[in-house]
Amino acid sequence: MKQQLLNSAKKLQQPSESAATEFSHKREQLAVKGSQLLSERNDMEKLVGKGNKQMSEDNNKNFARFMESMFSGYDPNVLVETVLWVFRAYRSHGFQTTYWAANLNIWIEMLKNEMSEETFNELYPFYNWLVVNIPVFVKLTDEDINS
DSSP: OHHHHHHHHTTOOOOOHHHHHHHHHHHHHHHHHHHHHHHTSTTHHHHHOTTOHHHHHHHHHHHHHHHHHHHHSOOHHHHHHHHHHHHHHHHHTTOOTHHHHHHHHHHHHHHHHHSOHHHHHHHHHHHHHHHHTHHHHHHHHHHHHHO
16 A cells, blocks of 8 residues: 555656745745634644644644655655654644645645646645545554554
8 A cells, every 4th residue: 555655656746946936935824824724623623632733833834844845856755754654643642634634625725825826736736645645644554553
């Protein structure tokens, strides 16, 4: 299953320099806005666990920086290993698997609204890949969480 995940990640195309630059210029404001939008959800505490609001805000900042690095120097191995690490780490702190769908959908909507159409079209496949593969990330990290 992990090899299939890596094979699908290898199909993602590194965004152009202009798309990576546009994302870089807006990265910090997107992280802040994403955290704000997530915190406005009625189910926020259920998604991240009691007392984990700050951790979710830190995650959004780290996620934005990580995606910036992927957009400027894409490495499918790093993408897969990092996402699996994040799922293990954050789930062990009480984050629910539904958190990622909620947060990624916020990011996709923000990118659609904040980026040029060209940049959005280059970045969207990464976020879509993350959303589509949530069940795989969960399955691969279930054993670690439940042991």
